[in-house]
Amino acid sequence: MNVTTATPPLDTPRRAIRRTRRGDEKSEQIRSTATELFLGRGYDGVSVDEIVRSVGGSKTNIYNHFRNKEGLFLAIVKGLCEDLLASFVTIDVSALDVDEGLRTFALALLGILLQDRHLAFHRLIIAETARFPALGRAWFESGPEKSRSIIAQFIEQQQRAGHLRPSDPHQSATLFHDMITFDLLHRAMLGDKPSDDEIRHRIDTAIDAFLHGFGRK
Amino acid sequence: MNVTTATPPLDTPRRAIRRTRRGDEKSEQIRSTATELFLGRGYDGVSVDEIVRSVGGSKTNIYNHFRNKEGLFLAIVKGLCEDLLASFVTIDVSALDVDEGLRTFALALLGILLQDRHLAFHRLIIAETARFPALGRAWFESGPEKSRSIIAQFIEQQQRAGHLRPSDPHQSATLFHDMITFDLLHRAMLGDKPSDDEIRHRIDTAIDAFLHGFGRK
DNA sequence: TACATATAATACCATACGGTATGATATGAA
DNA sequence: TTCATATCATACCGTATGGTATTATATGTA
Structure with missing residues (x-):
């Protein structure tokens, strides 16, 4: 009800506390x-x-x-945003070729997103974004947008090396990221956890589509 | 608290009512x-x-x-599940080629998913699935799974006509569907509605990737 | 040791909720 | 018109919640 914005940030102690x-x-x-x-x-x-x-x-x-x-x-929530993707930002794909690099990213990403802890977190974010609008933004920036940027860097580097045809790296990374995650994440959120075989198969199909497409030339 | 399952379905009147x-x-x-x-x-x-x-x-x-x-x-919720996708199931793409057909599907789908009404519905589903597990299932079947099946039919038909190389039609439809929807839907849910130009551009990129891929042969 | 303060324990407040009980009134079928 | 019942209006119940007040105790620092 109270929509005045003069109040101090909420995630702050109510009064000065002697730190001990x-x-x-x-x-x-x-x-x-x-x-x-x-x-x-x-x-x-x-x-x-x-x-x-x-x-x-x-x-x-x-x-x-x-x-x-x-x-x-x-x-x-602020703490969770930072924790969850921590292992993803340290991945080193500099020595891998396109196929191996994309596969490494995909496996690491799904390993994080399909954890029970992340599923609960994701539910929480979506549910409470209506009550706390800033929350959804913070999650999007520190989650999907961040992992896509990391993938985009790799794609750009592979383009410069001539292993991928030129395109907007971030757009391409987004398409790849979404092919990998959407379906498996949503099904896991409904309690239908995919098996390791399913995960591998999905990744194979997505990488194949990303590299070669489905058109018949 | 009460976890007994002997109670009658909840979406039923509490007692016989004379219908009038x-x-x-x-x-x-x-x-x-x-x-x-x-x-x-x-x-x-x-x-x-x-x-x-x-x-x-x-x-x-x-x-x-x-x-x-x-x-x-x-x-x-049962009513909303049926209503929202109603316009999608009647689309006729039988006279269109691959490119036009996919574009028609993509435009129609995003037209539905990016409505305020659907965004609110999606939030509701995700949030309340924890409380009502059956709800998430019902939505997934009548939503993403249904639209993918419709796209898959089209893909299969185009494969038989020799315009697409063979693949599991449902897998391929899923990849296409997810490329089209994930990013734009999530951003819209956070209040960041994409413009018509952005939508068209995303669709173009996704169709291009779906048909040709990004590999350099 | 002495003093300021962080922590604890507990009672309490105002409010809101889902759901029921009760009695009056409007409606529709015989 | 009669009579069963669907609808209404309102008061009420038990319970739970977020948040505060108060008083006592533990702790760290000077």
Whole structure:
């Protein structure tokens, strides 16, 4: 209801707190415990009282570390955005050819996206973007947009080496990324987890389509 | 909490109701009014009292027509699943060549998926699938799976005519469908609606990739 | 040791929700 | 017209929620 924008950011403590080791530890306990609860049952599905019961300690202290329930939630999502794709940004494909590079990216990406933890996270984001619009943006930038950029770099490099015909690298990376992820991710979100064979087969088909297309010349 | 399965389906009236014209009209009023409310603010965001205020009449009567809040919600989602893709199933591409056919499908599909009404519906489905598992299934079957099947039929027909090289038609249709939809749909869900030019460009690129690929032979 | 403050424990508040009970009124079929 | 019943209006119940107030205790620093 309150749409004024003069209020300070929500993911900030309600008042200056003297930082201390015990305090930081407690704050981390609250954050990590609440993370699992929110991932499991969504924002509305978890009450502050339940977080208190689960992490121990007092309700007041939660409201001291995080301004309110929304503040705690936003801090948690911010952390998850950074964590989930962490292993993807360190992949080194510089020594691989086109086929191997794309396959490496695809396997790593699906390995992350099909984890239960990511599925729950994805549900959370989609569901709560209506309530917290900034949240969807942050996820898109740190998720799909980031992984596509990494793939785009590789594609551009392969184009310069003459192994791919010229095109907008980011557009091409997006098409490849989407071919790989959409179907398997959505089915996994409905509880229909693809087998390793299915994953490999999907990747093979997508790489083949990406490199050669389906036209009959 | 109650996980027994002996209860009757939820989208069923709580007791036998003598069907009458006024009753059917009232039931429709409730359904259509509540549809817009749920699309706007989700399941938890809309209270039964608010539906009563909005549609007029009495709370009791809603509980007579639909067993409870969940029953009303499921009836509404079932209706939306059928409505949204209605215009897609009647498309006739039998006289078109590969390029034109794929373009026709892509334009029609995006025309549906990027509507505000569908975006809200999609959010609703993803968010509430955790609470109502059957819901995600029903949507997937009547949505993505259905549109892919229609595209697959066209691809198979073009393969038999020798205009596409042989492949699993449904796999290929899935790849094409996902290239077309994933990125634009997700960005639209975050409020970043693509322009008509962007849509056309994306479709061109995807069709080109589908037919010719990006490899340098 | 002394003092400021972070944490705890607990009771409490206002509000909102889904759902039911009850009694009055409107409607439609016999 | 009669009578069963669909609809309405309203009050109510039990429960849960986010958030605050209060008072006591543990902790770190000077």
